[in-house]
Amino acid sequence: MSTLEIKDLHVSIETEQGKKEILKGVSLTINTGETHAIMGPNGSGKSTLASTIAGHPRYIVDSGSITLDGEDVLEMSVDERARAGLFLAMQYPVEIPGVTMSNFLRTAKTAIDGEAPALRTWTKDVKAAMTQLRIDPDFAQRNVNEGFSGGEKKRHEILQLELFAPKFAVLDETDSGLDVDALKIVSEGVNRAQEGGKMGTLLITHYTRILRYIKPEFVHVFVDGKVAEEGGPELADRLEEEGYDRFLAAGASAAATEV
Numbered sequence: 001m002s003t004l005e006i007k008d009l010h011v012s013i014e015t016e017q018g019k020k021e022i023l024k025g026v027s028l029t030i031n032t033g034e035t036h037a038i039m040g041p042n043g044s045g046k047s048t049l050a051s052t053i054a055g056h057p058r059y060i061v062d063s064g065s066i067t068l069d070g071e072d073v074l075e076m077s078v079d080e081r082a083r084a085g086l087f088l089a090m091q092y093p094v095e096i097p098g099v100t101m102s103n104f105l106r107t108a109k110t111a112i113d114g115e116a117p118a119l120r121t122w123t124k125d126v127k128a129a130m131t132q133l134r135i136d137p138d139f140a141q142r143n144v145n146e147g148f149s150g151g152e153k154k155r156h157e158i159l160q161l162e163l164f165a166p167k168f169a170v171l172d173e174t175d176s177g178l179d180v181d182a183l184k185i186v187s188e189g190v191n192r193a194q195e196g197g198k199m200g201t202l203l204i205t206h207y208t209r210i211l212r213y214i215k216p217e218f219v220h221v222f223v224d225g226k227v228a229e230e231g232g233p234e235l236a237d238r239l240e241e242e243g244y245d246r247f248l249a250a251g252a253s254a255a256a257t258e259v
Ligand SMILES: Nc1ncnc2c1ncn2[C@@H]1O[C@H](COP(=O)(O)OP(=O)(O)OP(=O)(O)O)[C@@H](O)[C@H]1O
Pocket: 013, 014, 015, 020, 022, 040, 041, 042, 043, 044, 045, 046, 047, 048, 049
């Protein structure tokens, strides 16, 4: 079993108005085999946590720690984090003109594993994963995310997840922009990656509909850069019914509540 441990994490960014603290003491422990959902109003810091785990240089860690099996993740470069077994499915996947999906997947897999995958098995694995995610084979020769629809980009994030087989996956609103069929297909992909308890998942979402397919054992409510409440799956149902009003200051609640 592997453990990703986040302890009292404080993160800020530089803005034109000066330094702004976004995460104000987040603690979270995820083991492989576990699924944790993070919910919370817009702007509460969910994506900031995801980007900080992945190592985005914009986010300044002021204090606290992130460790993977005791190893200091914050000391690792972005590629070292990927090799250590961390994966981020981005909220807004980026386009990479001039790089085909096929080339990207094989190059990334080689970098993560430290050796090139055997060509015959790799081709078979890519084909099988694409079929299961209902991705047209023509996409292999298209440039990464270029001209992809929102839903197609999200499917390709999960294609990477399945092929790279990380220890921990952070899924940042992977469900947004998916139609009902795609939501099910993408969720099945995540569940396949989790089979046998080999992966831990941190699922950031605004909607309980994805939690019907990917079932979290733990739900954490983020409000203003902190975990305001934690519980089991029933907490997500309660949020869907009640929104975030009880967590938010009077007056700020209505606009910020999206669930
Ligand atoms: N470059 C920036 N300049 C100013 N503020 C920023 C910048 N990047 C992030 N923030 C602010 O940090 C806060 C947290 O943003 P973050 O994207 O982490 O929230 P979130 O919980 O993921 O929101 P959402 O649910 O809308 O995706 C927001 O108030 C956001 O405006």
